Amino acid sequence: MTSGKDTMGEQPIFTCKAHVFHIDPKTKRSWMPASSTAGQKAVINSTVTPNMTFTKTSQKFGQWSDVRANTVYGLGFSSETELQKMT
Numbered sequence: 428m429t430s431g432k433d434t435m436g437e438q439p440i441f442t443c444k445a446h447v448f449h450i451d452p453k454t455k456r457s458w459m460p461a462s463s464t465a466g467q468k469a470v471i472n473s474t475v476t477p478n479m480t481f482t483k484t485s486q487k488f489g490q491w492s493d494v495r496a497n498t499v500y501g502l503g504f505s506s507e508t509e510l511q512k513m514t
Contacts, residue, residue, distance in 0.1 A: 440475060443513060446503035447471055458501055471500060483514055 447461040447470040462470045473493045483489045487510055490501040504510040 441513070443502070443504075443509065445505075445509070448501040448503065450499040450501070452498070461500070473500060481513055483510060486510070489513055 448458040449461050449471075451457045451459050473491070474495050476494075479491055479493075481489050481491045484501075486507045487504045488501060489504075489510055490499055492499045502510075502513065504513075
């Protein structure tokens with residue numbers, strides 16, 4: 428949040444820089460970029476629940492399912508070290 432005020436009563440529990448993807452809703456197989464532009468802005472706002480699991484699927488990529496958004500998100504990191512911060 429850029430204004431410094433917490434108007435929604437939400438606080439980020441984790442922030443990171445990564446390439447953000449979501450699963451193609453038609454095929455349920457291929458990844459689609461969540462944004463067409465690279466930058467510093469937040470691309471997703473996923474609700475975290477106790478039963479959610481972030482799964483490392485390769486050295487620099489991980490994913491999780493957001494039931495409320497009815498999608499699977501994927502994060503591609505620049506290094507394995509950056510991914511380890513997420514797990």
